[in-house]
Amino acid sequence: MKKLVKYLSPFAPDQSGACGVLYELGGLMVVCDAGGCAGNICGFDEPRWFTKRSAVFSAGLRDMDAILGRDDKLIKKLTVANSQLDCKFTALIGTPVPAVIATDFAALKKLAEKKTGLPCITVECTGTHYYDEGERKAWLALFSEFAREDFDTVPGRVGIIGATPLETSMMTNERIVSKCRAMGIDEPVVYGMGSALEDVVRVSSCERNLAVSAAAIPACEYLKERFGTPYEAAFPFLPENFKEKLSKAEGRALIIHSQLIANEIRKLLPEGQADCASFFTMDKSLAREGDTELRSEEQLLDLLQSSRYRTLIADGELRKLFRPASFEGRFIQLDHFAVSGRLWDTEE
């Protein structure tokens, strides 16, 4: 059965992706749920929660709030919280509950802005999609709300768009910044990690952007259209200790990760000897023939059973498929936080 998951656990959902993008920007984020979704985000999908405070709240919806569509109550709670905290904007993030009752987020945005006097971002998540979908919507909403002014370009300033712990399996931007400097980028601005709302406002001052996830490409496209900022898509930040492990690969390899990371790994393997697959967004222009957009656990089992691959490069969780797929090839582990909740060990 296509939607039956027997061996793996569900991956990080879209609302976690949306929160991950906005987490460090000083906003008041309201997850429109009954409590569990916000708890999952904070307790599981957001590793920064235990080291860096952020105003992420649950709307605490109850059945009658949902059935009667008490938007006024939600806005009242938001307004009270805003008066108690010093936030720069508000954000309303969807979950399955507003999806079922067809919450009008555009109306909520207007109401929230009127009551708080602060800009409001809405990200219509449903909990049925993965983190990349929430990230895509959040990056777009963020830049279209705040990046309005055309600033003078600053030579050497490069915007790194798409880096979140869920995508990069890193909790801080340290590695990305140091790698950028080594690549000759004087002033990397890693959006969403170690940068502020003011950096988002001034994004037009970047001489170019680097999309480090497929989910960030639509935002980069938007910035290109709006300010003429060119961009490229790549993830040149693989850990060195992982690269060393690739020498163990033999035969044809299947790389399962987010698309840009998988593509980066492929570059390090002999030409024509690897295919990429992902459960997350795959940009067609960055895919090669033989790459697969995975829709189900069943589909991946079939792929592993096909005997086409002698090496699998993926998150450690995927080992659980070896027995049911009778896969006996080599395995090279590169975790993906959105899959297993494990961060990279970047000690080198």
Next chain:
Amino acid sequence: MTDAFYITAWDLAAAGKDNIPDELRSSEHLIYSSPATLSFNSPGARGFGVKRAGLAVPGSVMLLVAPGCCGRNTSLLRTNPEYSDRFFFLLLDDTDIVTGRHLTKIPKAVEEVCQSLDKKPSAVMICITCVDALLGTDMERVCRKSVELTGVPTVPCYMYALTREKRLPPMAAVRKSVYSLLERQPRERKDMNILGYFSPLYDDCELYPLMRSAGIKNIRELARCETIEQYRELSKANFNLLLNPEARYAAQDMQERLGIPFIELLRLYQPDKIHNQYRMLGQAIGAQLDDSEYFEAAQKRIEAFYEKFGALTLAVGEILNGDSFETALMLVRNGFKVAEIFGTVGELNFSFVKRLAELSPDTKIYSNLSPTMLNYNEESVDCYIGCDCEYYHPDTPGIDFCGDIQPFGYAGVVRLFDELEAAMERRTVR
């Protein structure tokens, strides 16, 4: 920026239980998911939430029918070998959550799950979430269809966070679910069950010898059942001893369906109140329960701790095996100071607040869930109880006291002070 909201015990008692400030009522404000409150907001992440609790039936498996987000933190549970191959997911898409078309797929999914296992499960627990709460799904009917197809008992578990403050919150509903597979059989006069928790009581709890002294031969607990056959014996009980109000609905259901009456006790830490409960329990079952030896041991343990450490000032949290306010009251009555309580005030524990107001009027009462807790400033205390307090007092000695195995009665009091003493001594060594 507003400071973290608190109210003193005196002011709260004076306001009365019908005038609890909005900041202490979770339905009236946004809910702050601080690391201190993850057990509230993410019940699957710590302790026994619906998912873990639903698997209390030995040999059962769970099929979570929900959007992927509801099953996300199950990865954590699956790292525990006991649960690694007991969770399955039927993921819903946007069309499913609008049309409810997924319901027709469930029996087939249950069949496929059963076929994928080396051994047929004793039961399949179908866990559903907020989406089905709003769709008004008749899961009982879907379960009957599954039983027809597979022959495996299938029961629903309702993880409806939307109904958390209702008459039947998720943790009460799941208790009914896990006992619902029991069938009526002749009751044994000398058998009883302990109801309330998904883990057993500590073996050294005096409740066991006290009940044996009253002629009880078999004391059963769900968590001690290792096989489905042992589980089925639970319906032989002459009566149920209910130790947690969250299991009251399950006890009522067992009374109606299986003819097993129940007696309810509270988990308390004030030795004189524990004594009163045992006295009344003895009266209810027609036996004299001599608890003097245990009472004295508990009282002596408290006194010894006081002698060693003096009138310590403590913080008491709400993620602990006990009621925050009753625990605080016990401490105050025994000469300790309680500077702050992180807790949820309700009808059941308001009487403790009133008593606390008389003895310790300045004790500050905070709500873990208030957004203003983002601005909490640490107050100096000597020690804390409760794993949520660890977040507020990271450099202070203290105890989580929220493990799976359950403390109860006088043995619980002794354990509490044993653990506190160990924590204080670790600080001394440091």
